[in-house]
Amino acid sequence: MRYTASTMKRRSSVRIAAALGAAGAGAVAGYGAWVAAHWLRYGSARAPEPGEGDPLPDRFMPSYDVVERHAVRVDAPDATVLAAACELTWQGPLLTRAIIAARSWFLRAPPDRADLPQAMLPYLTSIGWRVLAEVPGREIVAGAVTQPWRGDVVFPLDGAEFARFAEPAYVKIAWTLRADPIGDARCVFRSETRVGD
Incomplete structure (x- = not known):
């Protein structure tokens, strides 16, 4: 041929x-x-390992159905690491963008507005997440009550109401960014996400 x-x-x-x-x-x-x-694993969230436990998010969401925890050692001061984490551009990785685009297409969600901030923490607070607690330079706890299965997600709750919210047909989500110092210029950066109803 x-x-x-x-x-x-x-x-x-x-x-x-x-x-x-x-x-x-x-x-x-x-x-x-x-x-x-x-x-x-839904409904049988793993208890924290020694050193993972955190009383700050426990004030807002002591029980939850799903939890995801991550930790990494970083050769930088805790305040620097936490500030960098809050400024990450959440839309960076291709896989993240693909998952968000697929979700938007499947649920027929309206397109994101171009004028929204690109850094993670400013973006999330601009669409309705609330900072529930903060230890400057060390930890931030944010939360939302929402219906993530809807295309046009709304966050109807003020942060002060988060802990006592218990209406059916909504999901509570809390996440934490935390940097624990281990010396002058090293830390363990931790993230934790809790989901429950």
Whole structure:
């Protein structure tokens, strides 16, 4: 068989499309496995390990159905690390943008406004999350009560009402960014997300 330039180009396009399709299917399968694992653990949130416990978010959400905790050692002062975490651009990673775009498409959500801040903490507070507590340079606890399965998510709650809110058909979400110093220029940066009803 003789290959022409157009045949080669077509085969190359097919290979690229197949590779992109396989990569997309892999990403969807990976995300699906992550969701399934969390669904199976729903209602049996893991207790904190020694050193993980944090009384500040306990004031607002002592019981929860799902929890996700992460920690990493950083060679920088705690205040610097916490400030950098609050200024991260949440839309940076491609996978994050893809998941958000897929959710928006599936739920027919209105598009994000372009004038919203790009840094994580200013963005979240601009759309309705509330800072529940803060230890300057060390920790921030934020929370929201919402219905995340809706396309147009609204946050109807003021931060002061968060702890006592208990209406059905809403989800409470609290997350913490915390930097624990271990010496003059090192810290353990921790994040924790709690979800419950």
